[in-house]
Amino acid sequence: MTTSSDNRGKCEILLTVNGKPESVRVYPMERLLDVLRHELGLTGAKEGCGEGECGSCSVLMNGELVNSCLIPVLQAAGANLTTIEGLAHGFQLSALQAAFLECGGAQCGICTPGMILASRYLLNKKPDPTLDDIREGLSGNLCRCTGYTQIFDAVAEAARRRDPA
């Protein structure tokens, strides 16, 4: 008989999220995206496709850009994670967030958290990106609203302002 699942099979996993240590009791194969959203209440990462195509669920894991919908949480055990909620310093927006706001980089906003984290990753690697670097660097994150032009403007503007990583 197939009935509701219970807690058997769950395990405890330790993570550092936005600098804060967290402990969650979850199934090891649960998606990191679901753990962030449901267990930790960090709903900034979004599910757009559930198969790693759209990049809306992008987060930084040990400094690398990953699609959190493709990461079983077990794989993230012990990792250092940065989500969109970790970028602003209190009320002070990071330079990237401010530039997205000012340059029109966010329209409907659903791709924005992932897009900003992909931009953060790009600027960490290439602090002075060319337009082609930006195009290439963001090509794993889909945006249906902007045609990307104002996102490129925002990333270039943030690079000029030099956000500390």
Added chain:
Amino acid sequence: MSVEHIIGKSVPRKEGRDKVTGAARYIDDMTLPGMLHGATVRSQIPRGVIRNILFDPRFDWNEFVIVTAKDIPGENCIALIGDDQPCLAEGKVNHPEEPVLLLAHADPHLLRKAVDAVSIEYEDLPAIFTIDESECRSQLIWGTDNIFKTFLISKGDVDSVWAKADYIVEGEYTTGAQEQLYIENNGVIAVFDVVQGITVWGSLQCPYYVHKALMALCRLAEDKVRVVQMETGGAFGGKEDYPSMIAGHAALLAMKSGRPVKIIYDRLEDMTATTKRHPSRTRHRTAVGRDGKILGGEIDFTIDGGAYATLSSVVLSRGTIHAGGPYYWPHVRIRAKAVATNAPPHGAFRGFGAPQSLFAMERHMDRIAQVVGVSPIEIRRRNFLKPGQTTTTEQTIREEIDLGRLLDRALELSDYTAKKERFAKEKAGPIKKGMGIAAFLHGAGFTGSGERYLASVVGVEGCADGSVRVLVSSTEFGQGTNTVLCQIAAEALDLTYEDVQIAQPDTNQVPNSGPTVASRTAMVVGNLVRSAAMGIKQTLIAAGTLGGSYSPEEFRAACRDYISEHGQLRSLARYDPPAGVFWDDREYRGEAYAAFAWAVYVAQVAVDLSTYTVKVEDFVALQEIGRVLHPILAKGQITGGVAQGIGFALYEKVVWQNGRMQNGQMTNYIMPTSADLPQIRVFFEEMGNPHGAYGAKGIGELPMDGPAPAIVNAVEDALGVRFDSVPLLPEDVFEAVSVGVEG
């Protein structure tokens, strides 16, 4: 004392801070205590009679809430225009994604397995899948003739032109379905309470459409249905009518279970089951004089509506009225129809029929140019509508639009002539380059008497702290509704942008300002916001609390005083049709739109004959849109629309099999990425518009119309091979070029 003007300034998006910090709340970010998850069991066949529904005995079905058509308290339909679409199939199915049964359970993983554990036995009926099959009526699947709607526009005496023609130019053009592909899938949460009725929160464009549909479906009074729009992650027309379906499903599950029910589609379900752009076929037969002037012609415009009528009649209407493009037709007959097929109903998508008929018109202009032996520039210049002339519906152009000058500027900005000559000489090697243009127009607001019937109402209210709040059901889904409407209210009241807020669209809180569609929000709703704001000012002045000239501080004090004395400060404005506007719904004649936006787009493409891929290398989008209220938002509308237009032209192909989309994933339905698009260069002309708020015209849909014809015209320029269908994929280029070589 007046503050700085806010109209024309790129102020920060009202909800922008929440969007860049991840704090913005979309429907899937919301959870309610005791909430169940809902799912839909759909038809697996395109057409047939339901004989039996079987439940896999290995499941404990007592754990599930199960809803069928029998559980519907009201009418089993999604009330919209014709009310022909069932909420849940009853006895028969007409397309392969038709909802048959609903399930709810607290565990979403188990729920997914349960959907697969329901099997439906059918008696199959023959189905039809194309416009041609629907027209020949081998099967009657809707009404007596498979036709949802027809229109006839007739101007002058077309039959008289053929004898006078120096050339008769014919062509047939087709466009495919296109998925809106908002990045946030459809979703709602419904709660039922015997006293309060149904409340639905959702990702949606038109709260009052959902409200109307739920009243009929659940047999509830107006005040027992409440619809609230959450932050919405893109819509583009795709969340115009389908949210009524999902909201209906969640509401039925919530009523039966007594618990909150959330339904969130995954990408596959969203792409395969919800609406898409109508596939189309347009036939032109045009009489042309020796000088290239259009003498008259016939246009036959047909769209595939899918299995139910839904919005097809209005999509058809807009496509029909735009079919003649920005040209003067002394005589014209346009016959249009929307036909039924056994596919999920097609619906609204940015442009709403116009991208289809304008693709045909602008490809056909290039064909006429070739037949006559003049350039694509010259053929357009000689036929452009001029002030004082009439459109196909005999609407007189009253604004001083100079399309020739718009064309000249677009050619200069794109360096068209020099590049075209250079590319013509550089024909060696596998990369062929070409230039293409498209000239077009897009009517803003509802067609014909639509705005009169809607009779939209907008409110502006003073708040206890002295600030002002805009009350509309017009929704934000990226375009900038919140920002622009607050700018308009602030400008009207001489306040700062920060003094004005906008209410969350909630049918318990805001009046019905009409649906957020048809590029009507800034122009039509904006004008009403301005009127309502003026009403607030007049009330305060009449009450003696405010002088004729004031600072924002003085206004806030006056507003506070008024509210502490009278309790409420609220002003409503209702749409009042402009005088002297004539529209005949029966003859389809008259003033189709209060304003048109005008545009000339130029595409530069490179076709690689080793891979057969087409790349857009440069794109110039020049348009006249009345007045630019917010430069960054306006530019963002154009770049975003052009990107979708490039997708429509070159990437986005829905692969159908027996009425079902076969490529319902982002891995196999390809939309443009940042690496695929050129820098989209946007330029505006501003002539103003007496019917729009501070001179605004509609802008949202316009940029969808031009890219496909401009690009395909450029591909023909590059290769010398004609293409009359979009999407144009590498395999299509390969096939045509190979045939060309062999033939």
